[in-house]
Amino acid sequence: MVLYIIYRAESAHPPAAFPIITLQCHSKKALKEAFCATPLGVTTATQKEYDLILDIRFIHNLLRSTVQSCYTQTPALTQKHPVKESPLSLASLESLTLEKLQAMEDSSPLSHVISVIHKGTVVTGDIRSVVSDLEYLEPLRTKIMKDNNWTPAHFDLIAWAEYHAAFKKIPRSHQISIAKLSHQLWNTNCQNSKYYGQPAECPICTKTIETVGHIFQCPHQEAIANQKEAFQTMVTSIQKSTPSLVLEALVSGLTQWSTLSQSTTIRSPKVGSRLPSLQIINTAFDAQTSIGWEAFHRGHVTHLWKAAYQQHLRPQKPLTSSQLTFATEKWIKLVITSVWIYSKKLWKFRNQVTHGKMETFTISKAMRLLHDEVRALYEQFNNDPFMLPQTR
């Protein structure tokens, strides 16, 4: 956007009438690099504070003949510049049209100091993420709320910052399947039925339609055995760092959801308690129930668990406020990562069954295929009594 303004300003005003553009950037080093003739190194170029600089250099090259002498650094880079809403603020640019810009150019010369202001703050770095957020955040939020049947209140209950941090930490190869899990895009038989006309039933129990939720609730004996083993691994991984009452609530919520029928109400193990310390757990539990325990399996964990954690944490030595915040965020990221690992184990088991890698289920799979074949032959015969099966 800054570059667009520079470009339009340059187009509208000859260099003599528009001699200086002041570039403000929060990084003195990055700014210095921008005016350096030597190319940026790979490491430097991949750091986010250089994003804007790289773009400036791109335009710089594009308009070398006219722009080269028009840049200058601000005299005092570390000086705090007063934040003033200007006609060129980011907010006004959201609704800026070419006609409006033309009118602005005709009525008054553009300021020589260009600032991108967003929510009252000058944006001096990582402009891509600011612009990207403005462009995509709201449609994405609306889509996620629609897919999960959430209200804005539900959406805001989720610990998105920790979710994002946990997601960034897992290897890229795992990020794809976790992203699919998060958005309910696993290729279940329910999906296969919808898009390819294949049977919708669960390949393990063969009784219920296989939705993403069913992967966690399949009542088949072997599926339950696998769930229990994976669940225990998950509990072990968070046990040490989770206060016991919080762990009890998490285990209770997850177990109730995966084993009880849909009509049964999921209740906190401390429901009815009037102790304030337990009410914090109940509040987090109820919030998670309203978001959904199935959503918990996808990493959509309420941030209210953080207050419960802090209330019940008994550190060996007193923690400062920032140490407590750090420990809390680290803990909730661990919970999110552990639940993802759990979910992936269940999905892996289901895939092994589907692709016939487990002997027990290979037989049942073969039987189902034979049944399907017989059924198809009967149907073919009904349509054409003179058909001859290939095997005759």
Ligand SMILES: [Zn+2]
């Ligand atoms: Zn099943």
